[in-house]
Amino acid sequence: MSRIAIIAGQGALAPAVAACLDDPLVFALPGFAPDGLAATTFQLERLVPFLDDLHAKGVTRVVFAGAIRRPRLDPEAFDPRTAQLVPRILTAMQSGDDAALRTALDIFEENDLTVCSVSEIAPDLIPEEGILTGEPTDADRRDAGRAARILAQTGPLDLGQGAVVAQGLCLALETLPGTAAMLDFAARHADLRPNPKGARGVLYKAPKPGQDLRIDLPTLGPDTVDQAVSAGLAGIAWAAGQVILLDRPEMVRRAQAAGLFLWAAGGLD
Amino acid sequence: MSRIAIIAGQGALAPAVAACLDDPLVFALPGFAPDGLAATTFQLERLVPFLDDLHAKGVTRVVFAGAIRRPRLDPEAFDPRTAQLVPRILTAMQSGDDAALRTALDIFEENDLTVCSVSEIAPDLIPEEGILTGEPTDADRRDAGRAARILAQTGPLDLGQGAVVAQGLCLALETLPGTAAMLDFAARHADLRPNPKGARGVLYKAPKPGQDLRIDLPTLGPDTVDQAVSAGLAGIAWAAGQVILLDRPEMVRRAQAAGLFLWAAGGLD
Numbered sequence: 001m002s003r004i005a006i007i008a009g010q011g012a013l014a015p016a017v018a019a020c021l022d023d024p025l026v027f028a029l030p031g032f033a034p035d036g037l038a039a040t041t042f043q044l045e046r047l048v049p050f051l052d053d054l055h056a057k058g059v060t061r062v063v064f065a066g067a068i069r070r071p072r073l074d075p076e077a078f079d080p081r082t083a084q085l086v087p088r089i090l091t092a093m094q095s096g097d098d099a100a101l102r103t104a105l106d107i108f109e110e111n112d113l114t115v116c117s118v119s120e121i122a123p124d125l126i127p128e129e130g131i132l133t134g135e136p137t138d139a140d141r142r143d144a145g146r147a148a149r150i151l152a153q154t155g156p157l158d159l160g161q162g163a164v165v166a167q168g169l170c171l172a173l174e175t176l177p178g179t180a181a182m183l184d185f186a187a188r189h190a191d192l193r194p195n196p197k198g199a200r201g202v203l204y205k206a207p208k209p210g211q212d213l214r215i216d217l218p219t220l221g222p223d224t225v226d227q228a229v230s231a232g233l234a235g236i237a238w239a240a241g242q243v244i245l246l247d248r249p250e251m252v253r254r255a256q257a258a259g260l261f262l263w264a265a266g267g268l269d
Numbered sequence: 270m271s272r273i274a275i276i277a278g279q280g281a282l283a284p285a286v287a288a289c290l291d292d293p294l295v296f297a298l299p300g301f302a303p304d305g306l307a308a309t310t311f312q313l314e315r316l317v318p319f320l321d322d323l324h325a326k327g328v329t330r331v332v333f334a335g336a337i338r339r340p341r342l343d344p345e346a347f348d349p350r351t352a353q354l355v356p357r358i359l360t361a362m363q364s365g366d367d368a369a370l371r372t373a374l375d376i377f378e379e380n381d382l383t384v385c386s387v388s389e390i391a392p393d394l395i396p397e398e399g400i401l402t403g404e405p406t407d408a409d410r411r412d413a414g415r416a417a418r419i420l421a422q423t424g425p426l427d428l429g430q431g432a433v434v435a436q437g438l439c440l441a442l443e444t445l446p447g448t449a450a451m452l453d454f455a456a457r458h459a460d461l462r463p464n465p466k467g468a469r470g471v472l473y474k475a476p477k478p479g480q481d482l483r484i485d486l487p488t489l490g491p492d493t494v495d496q497a498v499s500a501g502l503a504g505i506a507w508a509a510g511q512v513i514l515l516d517r518p519e520m521v522r523r524a525q526a527a528g529l530f531l532w533a534a535g536g537l538d
Contacts, residue, residue, distance in 0.1 A: 072464075094437065150426050157419050159439050168363065170428050170444045177440065177458035185454050189446035195341075 002060040004121065005113075008034050009066025012246045013118070013219055017065040020122035025059060032068050045077035047085065051111040061114045063121045064101075064215045101215045117214040118244055125248075126217075127264040129240035133252050134261025136235055139199035142168065144237040147204035148268035155208035161218040164231065166193050166201025179205070179218075183227035190232040203228050204268075206239035213242060221246035225254040225262075235261030239268070271329045273390065274382075277303050278335025281515045282387070282488055286334040289391035294328060301337050314346035316354065320380040330383045332390045333370075333484045370484045386483040387513055394517075395486075396533040398509035402521050403530025405504055408468035412437065413506040416473030417537035424477035430487040433500065435462050435470025448474070448487075452496035459501045472497050473537075475508035482511060490515035494523040494531075504530030508537070 005025045008014035014034040018024050027050075028039035042050040054062070078086065085107065092103035105115050119126045136144065147163040150170055154160075160174025164186040171193075172186040183203065193201065205218040220236060220243060228236050235255070243264070245251060255262050274294045277283035283303040287293055296319075297308035311319040323331070347355065354376065361372035374384050388395045405413065416432040419439060423429075429443025433455040440462075441455040452472065462470065474487040489505060489512060497505050504524070512533070514520060524531050 150428070153426055154423060157422055157439070159419070159442065170426070171446065172444055173428065173442050175439045175441055176461055177454075181454070181458055185446070185450070189450055192445055 003058050004061045004063060004116070005054055005057075005059045007062060007064045008032075008037065008039050009064070009068040010034055011066045011219070012221060013067075013244060014039075014065040016125060016244075016246050017063060017118060017122050020124065025054075025057060029068060029071055032066075032071070034066055043077055044071055044089075045074055046079050046082055047107065048081040048111075049079055051108065051113065054113060055111075059113065061116050062108055063116045063118060064104075065118060102212055105212060105214060115214050118217060119213065119241070125244045125246070126241060127243075127245060127248070129264050129266040132248070132262040132264065133255050134235055134259065134263075136202070136237065136261045136263055137199065139167070140202050140234050140237075140261070143199060143202040144204050144263070144265060145268050146170070147202060147237075148206060148239070148265075151204065151206050152209055155210070158208065161207060162203065162205045164201055164203050164233070166233075167195060167198050169194070171201060179203075179224065180227060183224070183231050186233070187227070187231040200232050200234040203231075203233055203236045204238065204265075205236075205243050207242050217242060217244050219244045219246060220251065222250045222254055225251050225258070225260065228260060229254075229258045233260065235263060237261075237263040237265045237268075240264035240266045272327045273330045273332060273385070274323055274326075274328045276331060276333045277301075277306060277308050278333070278337040279303055280335045280488070281490060282336075282513060283308075283334040285394060285513075285515050286332060286387060286391050289393065294323075294326060298337060298340055301335075301340070303335055312346055313340055313358075314343055315348050315351055316376065317350040317380075318348055320377065320382065323382060324380075328382065330385050331377055332385045332387060333373075334387060371481055374481060374483060384483050387486060388482065388510070394513045394515070395510060396512075396514060396517070398533050398535040401517070401531040401533065402524050403504055403528065403532075405471070405506065405530045405532055406468065408436070409471050409503050409506075409530070412468060412471040413473050413532070413534060414537050415439070416471060416506075417475060417508070417534075420473065420475050421478055424479070427477065430476060431472065431474045433470055433472050433502070435502075436464060436467050438463070440470060448472075448493065449496060452493070452500050455502070456496070456500040469501050469503040472500075472502055472505045473507065473534075474505075474512050476511050486511065486513050488513045488515060489520065491519045491523055494520050494527070494529065497529060498523075498527045502529065504532060506530075506532040506534045506537075509533035509535045 008028045015037045026039040033039045092100045143165040147165040150163050162174035162179050164172040172182045174182045277297045284306045295308040302308045361369045412434040416434040431443035431448050433441040441451045443451045
């Protein structure tokens with residue numbers, strides 16, 4: 001029987017994906033296990049034996065779900081076969097997050113495991129084009145468009161997957177600290193909008209251009225809505241079909257309560 | 270006799286430029302006058318009469334010095350000749366900071382006033398290539414290089430003129446709120462360096478590629494050094510010959526006291 005393994009990272013994505021699957025196996029690196037989901041730990045230093053073990057358990061497909069920061073490596077923990085991959089792993093880890101993740105995918109697939117995207121495994125988590133609640137104004141649409149164009153340009157720099165734009169001006173751009181830190185920054189500097197009574201601004205999220213959509217898709221959740229409210233934004237927009245929504249009903253409920261729009265946008269960049 | 274007029278914005282740059290000149294005339298928009306420097310107020314809505322007044326006072330050269338955020342315009346305050354410039358001014362103000370400032374330069378020059386750069390008027394404020402104090406490591410030089418390449422790419426997006434990079438990763442990128450806000454953000458997230466004992470990171474500043482160097486040059490001062498210390502950085506680097514240092518002796522003193530390097534770098538991008 002063919003089984004699916006979830007390589008789980010921190011946050012709410014792995015539990016959300018697990019809830020869509022029938023009896024998945026769940027694995028996590030030490031220190032990166034998700035809350036509320038039982039996971040078997042595996043060591044990156046013993047990656048090849050771990051892949052053998054997946055085969056032995058009947059696993060043919062793997063899905064990556066959740067945040068994994070670059071783990072530290074213990075030189076003494078490597079098994080001989082994984083040790084041969086070290087130069088390749090180290091080079092990838094020094095070349096940025098995208099390269100490191102792409103190398104991880106390659107190693108899984110070279111070992112006869114198919115890496116599936118969340119959109120294949122759990123399509124309900126990724127809305128297609130449409131407005132979920134509220135109504136972006138023309139100014140909001142322009143702000144979302146400018147944010148999309150900024151991310152299209154900064155994508156090759158491997159910075160982040162989000163931007164906050166208000167009245168045509170970029171208030172914040174996502175970097176290593178992530179979306180929550182960016183929104184906290186935007187909230188601290190919300191008073192910089194040139195016209196205090198003008199457009200309140202938009203959070204826009206999208207994967208990097210050319211990014212492998214099987215890993216590291218941008219994710220939005222109820223907390224993102226709360227933070228967008230705190231930053232005084234008019235709403236949240238994202239690239240339709242390429243961004244994961246964690247707990248969509250709760251996001252819509254909170255957005256409606258606060259008067260924010262939620263918009264899976266197509267063709268902005 | 271030919272006189273120089275300083276169009277002063279907020280901050281310490283206008284007083285520093287004034288100190289390099291013999292009897293300059295100093296002007297400022299309402300609400301944007303620098304501290305500690307007497308300035309005559311002029312209205313953007315009466316720009317053409319103001320330019321006539323400069324000619325009447327014998328002014329032939331003008332230098333822009335200091336931060337001016339986009340002023341609000343009062344429709345009732347325009348004189349007839351300036352009113353004819355309104356469509357052009359509004360279009361420029363809606364096209365980003367660069368376009369707005371370039372239009373301002375054009376209008377001064379069309380009215381027979383030469384707009385000088387700070388580097389022409391006060392070359393001592395802009396250091397040429399060299400290390401002022403400390404010694405960047407190879408890792409620091411790589412971080413500065415990555416920051417320079419990021420700014421070279423983001424420049425056309427008219428975001429900002431600074432970036433913080435540590436261990437090859439971009440911790441923060443300057444947006445509308447400016448350098449101080451970016452460094453505050455970097456300090457809040459300083460613990461994200463992958464290797465806590467590795468390179469501490471670099472603040473890098475440079476003008477945008479293609480930017481008119483007669484206005485809006487990046488500026489560093491003693492407060493920047495203090496903030497770089499708070500963010501745990503190893504030092505500050507900038508594009509040699511294109512960044513203004515306010516109070517260089519005090520910057521060097523504080524950097525030495527804290528063990529930071531200060532480096533006017535050439536050829537990084």
